[in-house]
Amino acid sequence: MIGAVTGAQVDRAFARRTEPTRALGQDAEAVGRTCYDMAVRFHRGGRLLCFGNGSAAADAAHIVVEFVHPVIMGKRALPAISLANDAVAMSGIARCAGVENSFAAQLRLLAEVDDIALGISADGQCANVVRALEAARDAGLLTVALVGGDGGQIARIPRLDHVLVARSDDPRVVKEIHVTAYHVLWELVHVFFEQPGVLAPRVLG
């Protein structure tokens, strides 16, 4: 027997998005500063390395396609790779070194000092995202995390460069805030990137 869902339940589901979205708007300056630092890294020749689990692995792939194949005509392709796409690599590392190393092991081999590490975790508790961000920080990469809830373990990692927290405990709502956040990250990186006068002084410094 299929029960009757009510219009009020649909309204409540949509309403749950409103406050967290407004909160992202309030964090706009932090988003802008993240984009500026990412643009500096791209300007130096760095690449974007993305990772996450489950739905966040889909986000990692989505971010990569935004940067590599821009939807807006005339925007240049920027180098980006997802560490979460390859089931052969993921299961191979998980079997030999444990799931918690599935991203850190790839990152240690691939990463160069000018790169950007972008980890995504709805509750901030993914051990393999934590390890990869720590490895990236120790290797001198720019570290960026998209998390939700109270930020979990990831928000407590010392000396990460940028941790953007979606203000919701619902992992679906967190993902939606993240999608808007990374669409904005892509767009604003290009804004900074196309303004070399802004990037040049720090690059030389």
Add this chain to the structure above:
Amino acid sequence: MTEFESLYPFLYSGVTDVDAVLAQVTRSTTEKTEEITRLRADVLELYRDQLIECADAMAQRFTVGGRLFTFGNGGSSTDAQAVAELFSNPGPDAKPLPAAALTTDVAVLTALANDVSFDVVFARPLAANGRAGDIAVGLSTSGGSENVLRGFAEATRRGMLTIGLAGYDGGKMAEAGTIDHLFVMPSASVHRIQEAQTTTYHVLWELTQLALME
């Protein structure tokens, strides 16, 4: 002046002060969050009743053994995978339901693209695996992806429930006649369309779970 230029005039005015640029990108970010909130409200008004009907139809299919297949290109391929993941691995408080994305098997994708055409990469796996009673969810921001349209045509031939997520005016998906429940995000921004589609499939999942619980 292009839309991009009007959003970020400093790009073309020789301003090189980081703080001035930051002030403008901060304002632009806030505007985008307001834009997606308005778009979600529009989608709710347009589709409140149809979301309920669609969730009931999905729940009915799952109750009698139906399985969910999802497909899309590019960013929409990642949404297809997120939909399959949400239904099949929803966490401890929800009922797991059989679902698979057609975009994950690189061997099948490249074999079909190489031997036949990229237009058949979703239709062919649906022909091989789909049964009457199953569910097909296809996503396309433009509504015009040929392989997604062919996927829907094949799913319809097999008697599957077909659900489409599109943007702009729905494109060819709105004219195809092969989609039982079509949700068109009324926006001209690919990014906002994708964000509203994400909300739509999350809400559809939630309502399907509610329908199954009753």
